[in-house]
Amino acid sequence: MKKSKGRIAFEIINVIVLCTLSLVCLFPLLNILAMSFSGSSAVAAGKVLLFPVDFNLYAYEYVIGKSEFWKALLRSIQRVAIGLPLNMILTILLAYPLSKENSVFRMRTIYVWIFFFTMLFSGGLIPGYLLIQNLKLMDTIWALVLPAAVPVYNVILMLNFFRGIPHELEEAAEIDGASQWRICFQIFVPCAKPSIATLMLFSFINHWNSWFDGLIFSNFPSNYPLASFLQTVVVQRDMTLLSLEDWQSMAMISDRTVRCAQIFVGIIPIILIYPFAQKYFVQGMTVGSVKG
Amino acid sequence: MAKQAKRVKSKYTKARFKRELPLHLMILPGLILVLIFSYVPMGGLIIAFQKFIPSKGMFGDQKWIGLKNFSYVFSLPGFSRALINTIEIAFWKILFGLLVPIVFALLLNELRGRKFKKAVQTIVYLPYFMSWVVLGGIFHDMLSPSGGVINQLITALGGKPVFFLGDNRYFQGTMIATDVWKNFGYGAIVYLAAMLGIDTQLYEAAEIDGANRWQQTWHVTLPGIKMIVVLMTVLSLGNVLNAGFDQIFNMYSTSVYETGDIIDTFVYRLGLLDAQYGPATAVGLFKSVVSTLFISVSYFLAYKFADYRIF
Structure with a gap:
């Protein structure tokens, strides 16, 4: 034409x-x-x-x-090395039971709402800050890793993916006497490899780019991860660092x-x-x- | 008989419990973390009603002062200014954040060359993955009135240098434009996916009926993505109080508080810099409650009009 x-x-x-x-x-x-x-x-x-x-x-x-640069880089690597596996393990461990039918897992709805509610409402900046202070987590790597350890949004993505896996696979494994743990890690997780890869990338980017928590949860600039260090150098233009x-x-x-x-x-x-x-x-x- | 039934029932419950136990155990670590790091801070919102003294601890024996923190912060001139700025910036970001990706997706959809299409996509998605720290640094440099690339261009064309990040006339516009710049490519993904899902037979039928490309776009493509447009519009409602803390914090300065200070930056300064925990938490609580209302309504509407289910 x-x-x-x-x-x-x-x-x-x-x-x-x-x-x-x-x-x-x-x-x-x-x-x-x-x-x-x-x-x-x-x-x-x-x-x-x-x-x-x-x-x-x-x-x-x-x-x-500059030694400050290497220190910050090391901190970021540490953060990813702890935060990323933690995110993934928790995502899988939560998504698997929550993907079950209500008839199989009766408490499911209650649990789902407990997690989902954190997407609707939050305590906000000040209580979150005071909590870290009260728990004496300031200047530790845990202040950067634990508050965001459960990525609820990712859990929901994963949960929806798990639901798409045919029930027959699960039933067959159950008849063969596989435990829930085995079904989760030897059937569901291998099926969900592409999704898991996606979430790992997102988790990495998230940890790498996070700068605000590093800024407020560190009393000493020597504990900044790279993103927070960059913030002070590039945005605040603090040349003393x-x-x-x-x-x-x-x-x-x-x-x-x-x-x-x-x-x-x-x-x-x-x-x-x-x-x-x-x-x-x-x-x-x-x-x-x-x-x- | 009744006894036996009871025993059977309890046996059944036991078996069921045993079967469900691993599922509960899997939930447990995540549940504990969420309770500590999400629900305890929610409880911590009581600080908004106290004369909070940090040394007594978060749930210590604080003095209750009712709504005094609220009446105090609401009377601060900075608060209403921040509230208005927040809504203004968020409104334009939502509007252009919806329109630009749709137009971009429509243009991209008209491309024939697959390689070119792929290349454009690869490039425009990239800014989405950069943090506002990095982009803030880049824009500070590019938009600087002395030696920034943009102002060089403006002066070369005969204009006067514009202080984009330091002038109240331009600050909001700069925030909206750079935000759209960062997100429009990525935002187009859902529309492109929806366009791929449109049955090609519809286009063929339209062509046989003598529809030109423009008419095909108007009568086939747009109705085909109507649902997803409605959905994205409704879901974006939840952002009315999100003017983008990361972006503003990394680009604003004292000279543009007038137009650039938003609720989140206001809370940050009041709470963490001035250590006025009570009043700052009051503002935070106000924002959380209003946001929750909007998000809930948006999810409800999405469920109602687009049959959208999150889980």
């Missing part, structure tokens, strides 16, 4: 619009990346757009040379190029796992189900 003139014009405009949108989304990130590799005078003169000018690695050398007193001596870097390098280092893990995340996250968007 021959395309009409209007159609061709629309398609061309559409491609242009979408290319512009893509550029608008990508430009800020590329701009930061280019500046982090550029000479400070070129950055100050506003010569850097998409490609580095006076290419150098000094800003990165500077960032990597970076101890930049010696940067004047190096002509090739400025606080601006160092900030750009910090930002980029902070998002490297996200960019690395992004291709995997993209494959899965469509499922992650659709909690609940629309029938009819």
Whole structure:
């Protein structure tokens, strides 16, 4: 079929619009990346757009040379190493029983409402803060990991997925004498591998990006995870944390190029796992189900 | 006879309990954590009605003062300002957060080349996964009146530099625009998924009837995603008091409190910086209650009009 003139014009405009949108989304990130590799005078003169000018690695050398940066990075790794498995185990352990029919698990409705209610109502900032203080969890890794240990939204996603698994599988295992634990971990979990992968990616991104809890639950900046450290350096621009007193001596870097390098280092893990995340996250968007 | 029946029944209950026991055990760790870290803070909301002295502990012997904290904070000029700002910012974010992804999804749906489509998707979803700390840092740099890329462009075109993050005339607009920028790609996913689910025979039938592409979009695509549009609109109702703490906190400054201070940032400063725990909790309780009402209504409407069930 021959395309009409209007159609061709629309398609061309559409491609242009979408290319512009893509550029608008990508430009800020590329701009930061280019500046982090550029000479400070070129950055100050506003010569850097998409490609580095006076290419150098000094800003990165500077960032990597700071012990505060490594401490914060270590804290973030610690957080993910504890928080991610904890999230996943609790999600599976909750989703499995809650995916049962009411006739099989009579308390189900009550439990579901106990968890669901936390999505509707919360104590808010101050009581949450005072609780951590009263439990003497300030400055510990547990303050960052435990309050968000039960991701209720993820539990509901998982629960809905478990419900889609054919009952016959479960019944057959039950007849063979498998316990609930075995059914959960040897039948349901292997069936749900793609969902579990999705939730792991989301849990990772969540822990990596969380900055506010690190900020308020640490009395000492030395206990900040990387995201909170970045917040103070990049947003509050607290240069004492970076101890930049010696940067004047190096002509090739400025606080601006160092900030750009910090930002980029902070998002490297996200960019690395992004291709995997993209494959899965469509499922992650659709909690609940629309029938009819 | 009755005795026997009772014994059978108790045996039955026992067997049932034994069968359900592992399920209860699986719930237990999560239940304990939720009780401690979600329900105890809810109980902690009583602080809103007390003259709270931190050294006595969260559930210590505090002095009850009724609604005094509420009347105190409601009379603060900062509170009504924060409330109005919150609703204003949230309203525009909700509106554009609904419209832009739909338009974007419609445009993307018209693309023929699959590779190009995939590339566009990959790029526009990316900002969603960045935290507001990182994006705040990036926008501080880009929007800076001295040397930021955007202002360079403006001056190159003959305009005057605009202090986007420090000028009350532009701050709200900047917040709304950058929020839409971050989320529109990801927000389009549900609509794209719904469009993929539309029966292609409908398009073929429309074409045979002589409908052009525009008419096909209007009469096939849009009705096809109508349900999901209704659903997303209704669910977004729950956000009327969420103006986006992460974003505002990382982009605002003292000079834009007038237009940029929202309830969450107000609570943060009042509670954690000024250590006025009682009044701050009162504001928090106010926000929680109103938000819960809106979220509940939105879920109810979603259930009613879109047959949406969460679990």
